[in-house]
Amino acid sequence: MKQNLVSIVSGATRGIGSKIRDELLLSGYSVIYIGSNDDSVVKNQPRIKLNHGQFAKGISINFKGWPTWVDTTWSQFICRNGKIETKIESNDLMAGFDKKQYRLDLLVNCAGITQTTAAIKANTNEMADIMNVNFMSSVSLTQLALKQMIRNTKLHGHRGKIVNIASVLGDSSSNIIVPGTAMYSASKAAMIQYNRVLSEELKRLSIDVQTISPGLVESTDMIKTLDPEIQQKLREKLPNGELTSVNGIIAAMGLKNLA
Numbered sequence: 001m002k003q004n005l006v007s008i009v010s011g012a013t014r015g016i017g018s019k020i021r022d023e024l025l026l027s028g029y030s031v032i033y034i035g036s037n038d039d040s041v042v043k044n045q046p047r048i049k050l051n052h053g054q055f056a057k058g059i060s061i062n063f064k065g066w067p068t069w070v071d072t073t074w075s076q077f078i079c080r081n082g083k084i085e086t087k088i089e090s091n092d093l094m095a096g097f098d099k100k101q102y103r104l105d106l107l108v109n110c111a112g113i114t115q116t117t118a119a120i121k122a123n124t125n126e127m128a129d130i131m132n133v134n135f136m137s138s139v140s141l142t143q144l145a146l147k148q149m150i151r152n153t154k155l156h157g158h159r160g161k162i163v164n165i166a167s168v169l170g171d172s173s174s175n176i177i178v179p180g181t182a183m184y185s186a187s188k189a190a191m192i193q194y195n196r197v198l199s200e201e202l203k204r205l206s207i208d209v210q211t212i213s214p215g216l217v218e219s220t221d222m223i224k225t226l227d228p229e230i231q232q233k234l235r236e237k238l239p240n241g242e243l244t245s246v247n248g249i250i251a252a253m254g255l256k257n258l259a
């Protein structure tokens with residue numbers, strides 16, 4: 001059964017999320033990766049050779065469209081060795097997988113967007129986009145994944161896990177404040193606090209909730225697109241440490257090796 005474990009990773013077409021996705025595939029998981037649109041999901045599909053019984057499926061969901069996306073169908077692409085084998089329209093995350101054989105083990109909420117204008121100038125659309133992508137959509141994705149995980153816990157005693165990629169900017173204990181990141185920091189603070197409470201609620205079901213708050217991860221698109229002045233302030237204020245590299249983030253997740 002071990003080799004039929006499934007993980008879901010949002011924000012997995014680029015950057016940190018795509019590296020987590022590929023590491024999960026190399027560890028023997030089947031992976032459902034989520035990107036913001038069909039082109040991105042198809043273009044950025046994994047190029048890793050899959051083992052027998054191992055699947056990779058991309059789902060295209062624009063998280064800016066929360067809450068509408070939750071109740072519509074999503075385009076889903078089952079891919080193998082760099083080619084799309086099947087396209088499905090469904091709002092079942094596990095569509096295409098035989099649920100008797102494949103169990104959802106892990107959800108990684110990694111999708112995120114940054115802020116481009118100071119708090120006082122941010123328009124309502126930008127504010128809504130940041131909250132919808134960074135916070136509200138991860139809450140809804142967590143709920144959808146939990147339905148599958150709770151069933152697996154009750155039927156098979158299988159213990160699932162939810163990992164949230166937040167940011168040191170949203171962690172009030174870090175005391176790091178960078179002007180120009182108010183909405184982004186607030187969206188990550190909301191994610192951290194939501195998951196602290198969720199973790200308590202899920203203890204009785206033996207489902208783990210982990211939140212990882214990285215510092216500045218250099219050479220990611222997210223940092224490259226930031227205003228150079230904000231980049232400089234981030235470099236001055238953010239700690240250097242193990243959560244400033246993708247490898248450090250993956251190590252903190254403590255992934256199972258199913259190979």
Ligand code: NDP
Nearest residue numbers: 011012013014015016035036040063111112216217220222
């Ligand atoms: P990238 O900008 O490289 O990638 C962002 C990912 O999120 C992409 O896969 C993108 O999908 C997806 N995404 C963006 N907008 C949407 C949307 N509207 N709907 C669905 N998916 C969307 O980001 P990073 O890899 O740098 O960051 C990953 C996470 O880590 C984020 O949550 C970020 O806040 C957090 N983080 C990053 C740090 C860093 O230094 N980079 C530091 C601390 C935290 P697509 O390509 O399809 O648009």
